[in-house]
Structure formats: C-alpha cells, structure tokens
Amino acid sequence: QKEVEQNSGPLSVPEGAIASLNCTYSDRGSQSFFWYRQYSGKSPELIMSIYSNGDKEDGRFTAQLNKASQYVSLLIRDSQPSDSATYLCAVVNDYKLSFGAGTTVTVRA
Amino acid sequence: DGGITQSPKYLFRKEGQNVTLSCEQNLNHDAMYWYRQDPGQGLRLIYYSQIVNDFQKGDIAEGYSVSREKKESFPLTVTSAQKNPTAFYLCASSIVGQTGEKLFFGSGTQLSVL
Numbered sequence: 001q002k003e004v005e006q007n008s009g010p011l012s013v014p015e016g017a018i019a020s021l022n023c024t025y026s027d028r029g030s031q032s033f034f035w036y037r038q039y040s041g042k043s044p045e046l047i048m049s050i051y052s053n054g055d056k057e058d059g060r061f062t063a064q065l066n067k068a069s070q071y072v073s074l075l076i077r078d079s080q081p082s083d084s085a086t087y088l089c090a091v092v093n094d095y096k097l098s099f100g101a102g103t104t105v106t107v108r109a
Numbered sequence: 110d111g112g113i114t115q116s117p118k119y120l121f122r123k124e125g126q127n128v129t130l131s132c133e134q135n136l137n138h139d140a141m142y143w144y145r146q147d148p149g150q151g152l153r154l155i156y157y158s159q160i161v162n163d164f165q166k167g168d169i170a171e172g173y174s175v176s177r178e179k180k181e182s183f184p185l186t187v188t189s190a191q192k193n194p195t196a197f198y199l200c201a202s203s204i205v206g207q208t209g210e211k212l213f214f215g216s217g218t219q220l221s222v223l
Contacts (some may be wrong), residue, residue, distance in 0.1 A: 043214035088151055099151035
C-alpha cells in the first residue's frame with residue numbers, strides 16, 4: 001500500500017465551480033499534512049497546511065482533515081483557469097515528506 | 110535573494126555515463142533533499158541529509174549517490190547503474206523539523222537519456 005494515495009484524475013471543472021480533491025494516508029501516526037500546487041514543468045508550491053481535525057480555510061481554498069479516517073481533502077471554490085495545475089497531497093513521516101501521485105485539475109472557461 | 114539554485118535546467122546522459130546535478134542553497138538550512146518525479150506521478154525521495162557529512166537513503170536510492178561536504182551544497186550523481194534515469198529532479202531544503210511548512214524547492218533539472 002502506498003503511503004499517500006490521491007483520487008485519480010484528471011479532474012475537469014467549469015469556471016466558478018468547486019473542485020474537490022481527496023487524499024488518504026497509511027501512517028496513523030502522521031501529524032502534518034500539506035497540499036502543494038504544481039504547474040507543468042515547475043516546482044511545487046505550498047498552498048495549504050493542516051494539523052488538526054476539521055476544516056481550515058484560506059481564501060478560495062479549504063483543507064479538511066479527518067485523522068480517524070486517515071483522510072485529507074482540498075476544496076477549491078470559485079475555480080479559475082489559473083487553478084489548472086496538478087495538486088499534490090503530502091504527509092510528514094519521520095521528518096520526510098511523502099507525496100501522493102497528484103491530481104491534475106483543468107478549469108474550463 | 111535567498112533560495113535554492115539547481116543546475117543545469119536540462120541535462121542529457123549517454124548510456125553508461127555518470128552525470129551530476131548541482132544543488133546550492135543560501136537559506137542556511139541544515140536539511141536538504143533530492144526528489145525524482147516521473148510524468149503523471151508524485152515526488153519520490155532519493156536521498157536526504159540533515160547535517161553536513163551525513164545523509165540517508167530515501168525510497169529509491171539505488172543507482173544514485175550524493176555528498177554533503179558543505180552546508181550549502183548537496184549534489185546528486187546519477188550513476189550508470191540507474192537504468193531508467195529520465196525524470197524531473199527536484200532539490201529542496203528546510204530547517205530540520207520543519208519539513209513541509211518550510212520546504213523550499215529549486216526549479217528542477219530535467220534529465221533525459223540520449
């Protein structure tokens with residue numbers, strides 16, 4: 001079983017809609033969770049971090065964490081064409097980041 | 110400006126050749142990392158180092174080697190033993206214990222086989 005798994009994409013959403021991304025992780029002891037955005041050919045950039053159960057909102061982004069279910073999600077509200085990218089879920093294990101395979105999101109104008 | 114510099118941006122390897130990817134940071138970070146990314150996949154950890162003159166294997170270290178002689182530098186050598194080296198290589202650094210929220214990435218090196 002992979003340490004971090006993301007729902008398979010690609011995900012296509014119309015402009016203004018909500019994009020929903022899901023991630024599960026295998027290490028029940030993990031405490032730190034992150035979402036990175038990566039444009040094609042570029043390095044990842046951190047967009048959200050979450051450490052406690054519940055929701056965390058930052059602008060149009062909302063991260064949700066459920067440690068009992070070992071589940072992390074990212075919602076992108078009012079999706080814009082500039083949100084078209086690959087979104088990587090990452091979990092800290094033993095001071096190292098483990099990444100999921102990523103979900104590619106395309107926002108249709 | 111502080112940051113991480115990777116070079117070259119593009120690199121081509123001939124069969125049987127060793128090639129070295131450069132990674133330099135001026136952020137005064139103790140921890141440095143090398144990741145490999147294949148098309149449509151996430152990042153996989155090759156090697157990491159939390160202090161000068163010490164480094165550990167990540168999940169896919171076979172066919173790669175590193176050194177950490179200076180705090181600022183963490184070069185990665187792709188040896189001839191790595192049979193499928195074509196990938197996007199990312200170097201990153203962080204303060205020890207702050208991996209994730211303070212992880213800084215370089216701009217990457219695309220390695221291809223001739």
